Amino acid sequence: MHEYSIVSALLDRVENEARNRGAVGVHAIRVKIGDLAGVDRGLFATAFETFRAGTICAGAALTVVPVEACWECPRCGQPLARGAVLRCAMCLEPAGLARGDEILLDSIELEVP
Amino acid sequence: MCDSCGCGDPSIVPVEVQERILAGNERTAAHNRDHFHREGVLAVNLMGSPGSGKTSILEATARALKQEIRIGAVSGDLATSHDAERLRAAGIPSESITTGTACHLDAELVHRTLHDFPWRKLQILFIENVGNLVCPAVYDLGQTANVVALSVTEGEDKPLKYPPMFRNADLVLLTKTDLLPHLSVDVAAIHDALARVMPRPRLLPFSAVTGEGVERWAAWLRERRIALFLQEPARDADLMPQLASSRA
Numbered sequence: 001m002h003e004y005s006i007v008s009a010l011l012d013r014v015e016n017e018a019r020n021r022g023a024v025g026v027h028a029i030r031v032k033i034g035d036l037a038g039v040d041r042g043l044f045a046t047a048f049e050t051f052r053a054g055t056i057c058a059g060a061a062l063t064v065v066p067v068e069a070c071w072e073c074p075r076c077g078q079p080l081a082r083g084a085v086l087r088c089a090m091c092l093e094p095a096g097l098a099r100g101d102e103i104l105l106d107s108i109e110l111e112v113p
Numbered sequence: 114m115c116d117s118c119g120c121g122d123p124s125i126v127p128v129e130v131q132e133r134i135l136a137g138n139e140r141t142a143a144h145n146r147d148h149f150h151r152e153g154v155l156a157v158n159l160m161g162s163p164g165s166g167k168t169s170i171l172e173a174t175a176r177a178l179k180q181e182i183r184i185g186a187v188s189g190d191l192a193t194s195h196d197a198e199r200l201r202a203a204g205i206p207s208e209s210i211t212t213g214t215a216c217h218l219d220a221e222l223v224h225r226t227l228h229d230f231p232w233r234k235l236q237i238l239f240i241e242n243v244g245n246l247v248c249p250a251v252y253d254l255g256q257t258a259n260v261v262a263l264s265v266t267e268g269e270d271k272p273l274k275y276p277p278m279f280r281n282a283d284l285v286l287l288t289k290t291d292l293l294p295h296l297s298v299d300v301a302a303i304h305d306a307l308a309r310v311m312p313r314p315r316l317l318p319f320s321a322v323t324g325e326g327v328e329r330w331a332a333w334l335r336e337r338r339i340a341l342f343l344q345e346p347a348r349d350a351d352l353m354p355q356l357a358s359s360r361a
Contacts, residue, residue, distance in 0.1 A: 001216055001248070002215075002216060002217055002247070002248035002251055002252070005215070005219070006134055006135065006251075009134050009135060009137055009138070010134050012137075013130075013132065013134065013136075013137075017128060017130065021126070021128070023123075023126070024123055025123065027125050031134065036276055036277050036280060037251070037277065038247060038248070038250045038251040038277035038278070039251065071312070083309060084309065085305075085308045085309055086308060086309060086310070086311065086312040086314075087308070087312070094312035094313045095312050096312065097280070097312075101277070101280075102133070103133060103134045103135060103251070104131065104132070104133055104134065105130045105131075105132050105133075105134050106129075106130065106131060107127060107128060107129050107130055107131075108127075108128050108130060109125050109126065109127050109128070110125070110126045110127075110128060111123040111124070111125060111126075112123055112124055112125075112126045113123045
């Protein structure tokens with residue numbers, strides 16, 4: 001249940017941003033969570049519902065954008081098939097993760113007086 | 114102020130942040146890493162399920178390396194300090210990190226614990242994480258290497274079920290291999306599963322009971338220590354599974 005500590009880091013970060021910009025509220029929060037981030041997106045949303053009460057994010061709409069994992073060959077750039085051995089069949093290079101491990105605060109919408 | 118209609122409502126201002134949510138943990142981890150590098154301490158984050166044999170690995174490591182390398186450990190434990198007590202009994206300076214309800218260690222917990230622990234006198238610091246194949250994978254602690262203990266009793270598909278844990282592992286110790294004669298576990302299937310989640314799969318069969326793999330594990334740690342000083346990745350090609358024999 002590390003989703004709770006990630007949400008708590010998210011709320012701190014957003015609160016900071018809101019304070020620095022003189023906002024009175026947060027209208028929306030958009031985060032990106034990759035398939036290989038080790039974060040359950042459903043639990044993340046539940047944790048957000050629980051923890052936002054009493055914070056500047058109490059009325060914020062949360063959007064969690066999923067990012068599909070993509071492995072590719074670092075030499076030829078060829079993406080690997082899902083579930084395949086993580087080695088390029090042509091170059092024999094170990095694959096690199098192009099995307100899918102992000103736990104990212106993408107953007108927010110602040111309510112500024 | 115909303116100036117389109119004069120209603121007095123606040124205006125909505127979009128802000129592109131594009132920042133990792135765990136950036137705070139990553140900063141503390143970088144700080145820890147900097148400390149370890151400056152003092153020449155190899156920090157190993159040892160992870161694995163509850164009961165996968167993490168503490169037994171460290172006891173066997175102490176038996177093998179105690180006279181040669183100064184090792185110590187901090188152990189994450191939800192409620193007890195049993196692991197740290199076992200390690201002290203094995204002659205390893207050890208401190209427990211009681212996490213309460215937290216299912217993982219983070220960089221700040223490690224940092225705080227090290228303030229009262231003589232880690233600078235060590236050559237290898239093991240950070241024994243909380244027994245869990247999910248949460249510890251998400252938190253950088255400032256370690257130089259990630260090692261995952263996977264016991265033969267856990268089933269062949271664990272790597273496929275918990276890819277984030279194995280993706281960032283530098284080495285997987287396949288523990289309790291002394292039990293293999295009593296089980297119908299196919300070690301080749303574990304190799305195959307690992308090759309699908311770990312780009313540079315390295316699996317070392319290990320038994321704290323028979324001593325299988327202990328010498329190769331010790332050699333791996335020695336290579337890692339040398340690489341720490343040379344600042345280059347260790348070459349442990351002999352631990353590569355036979356990819357040719359794994360099912361494509």
